[in-house]
Amino acid sequence: MPIAPEEIRPLLAGYPASPVVATVGSHSAIDIADGAVAEGLANLVLAEAGREATYERYFRTLRSKDGTRRRGCVDEVWTYPKFADLAAPAQQERLRARGAVLVPNRAFSSYVPLDVVEGSFRVPIVGSRLLLRIEERSERENYYTLLERAGIRAPRRIPGPEAIDRLAIVKLPHAKRPLERGFFTASSPAEFRRKSEKLLEQGTISPTDLAGARIEEYALGPVFNFNFFFSPLVPRGEGLELLGVDERRESDLDGLVRLPADQQLDLPEAARIPQYTVVGHGTLTVRESILEEVFRLGERFVDAARAARPPGILGPFTLQTCLDRDGRPTVFDVAARIGGGTNVHLALGHPYGNALWRGPMSTGRRIALEIRRASAEGRLAEIVT
Ligand SMILES: Nc1ncnc2c1ncn2[C@@H]1O[C@H](COP(=O)(O)OP(=O)(O)O)[C@@H](O)[C@H]1O
Ligand SMILES: [Mg+2]
Known part of the structure; x- marks a missing residue:
């Protein structure tokens, strides 16, 4: 049985006025930590032994004698032998005692088993813990079924x-x-x-x-990952924001396409089948006349997710699309959480987020802003599950 939001929300009663923004140290943790700093919230990165140096050493907050931040954005690092250990009951207690709310990224939903996330992880999660599972293609109810219900174009399934x-x-x-x-x-x-x-x-x-x-x-066309944010704290008509768009660099695909055709053909056959390992990201904007359709997709997805798994989307989500020659998006993947490509906008903000918020607005900062606002209004319970 998944933990009901009603069971999580009372945990906030013992929390400080401003919670600590915690996340798992990989994927998008720097964006989340940076965003927390920008909004004046303390942050905590949960790292795995052997993979902690980025946070513990290179981006760690260093302070002057008077306490002002001299450098860095990661305030605190807790290191575990394995990521999954962060969900042990004693560690959950430690997170609650620290006043931590956890921002789920793909590292969290990959390394902590989803049964644990849904059924026994009693730490407030910013966003919906129930939507993380829709990414699993092997599930009967997944993002494809949700897209279908939302009436959003997805690649046609081929039965065999x-x-x-x-x-x-x-x-x-x-x-x-x-x-x-x-x-x-x-x-x-x-x-x-x-x-x-x-x-x-x-x-x-x-x-x-x-x-x-x-x-x-196969949807033929360039990949555009739309990074959205949905706020349940404002009237429904104001809730959806497009913050930015990213694309990825995939190995070996991007390496292969940089070779002239005759060199590609000279490769041994096995090397001509590219792997799709994401190794980096770039930033994009989209032709302006396409934006309205992009917003329509976002709105439909928000409504469908809420109907399928209440309370639905609370915060960031990403629709990964290919745009065809008519500028029509086909959604081939969905993340009901912060996307993997948001570091491209770290500190500088996303082009669209900045236009909307009149200043640097990255996904990490937008999440922290939501936490700060919800805390100030006594509405933190509305953005956690
Ligand atoms: N239907 C599709 N048509 C064209 N390219 C696709 C399609 N599905 C996936 N891709 C390509 O494969 C990459 C990874 O696909 P994705 O579904 O996002 O996998 P994952 O769930 O592992 O992130 C995409 O970035 C895109 O380049
Ligand atoms: Mg994907």
Whole structure:
């Protein structure tokens, strides 16, 4: 049984007037810490031993003798042998005693089992803990079912390898690195067989994952990840904000496309099947006439998420899209939390967020602003689950 928000909200009673903004040290933690500092809130990064230096050393807050911040933005770091240890009952107690609210990122939802997040992690989470699971493609109810209910265009599902009659992408996890992808493309059943055999042979994918893979139409067009924010603290008509847009650099895909065609063709066949490991991000804006459709998608998603899993979206979410030649977005992935590409706007803010808020507004800062406002108005309970 998932923990009901009614069970979490009373925990806030013992909290200080301004909670401490906690997050897991990977993915988007710097943006979250930086945003907290910008809004005058203390922050705490939960790190894993061996992966803590970025936070503990390089971005750590250093203060002058009089206490003013001299450098850095990560105020406090707690290090665990494994990320998942942060959810142990004694550690939950420690987080509550510190007055921490946890901002969930992909590192949190990947490394702490979702059953624990939903069923036994009794620390207030800023956002919906129940929506994190929609990212899992193996779930019966996932982001595809939500998009369908919202009437948002998503790539058409292809029922099986034999039905591949156009360019398709096959989505399954990497066999050895479970957080990475073992994606490949195919235009026919024969190409599916040829490539999947190669990848099985290399050990990149496993037969079980292949059998359960999602096969879908390949949406041709550049990728735009729309980073939205939804506030339940204001009237519904003002709730949706578009903060910014990012794209990613994927290895080996981006490496391959930087090679001239004849060099690509000279590669051994296995090396011609690119992997889609995200290694970085860039920032984008979108043609202005497309914006209205982008907002329509955001509004529909907010409504559908609220209807499917109340209280729905509370805070940041990302719709990952390809834009076709008519500028129409197809949503191929969704994150009901802070996106992975928001560091591109760190401190400088997002182009659209800045235009809206008349100053630097990154996703991390927007989250902290929401926490600060909700605290000041005694409404923190409305943005946590
Ligand atoms: N239907 C699709 N059409 C075209 N490209 C896609 C499609 N689905 C995924 N991709 C490509 O694969 C990348 C990763 O896909 P995504 O669904 O976001 O996987 P993950 O859940 O692992 O983040 C995207 O950034 C995009 O480049
Ligand atoms: Mg994605």
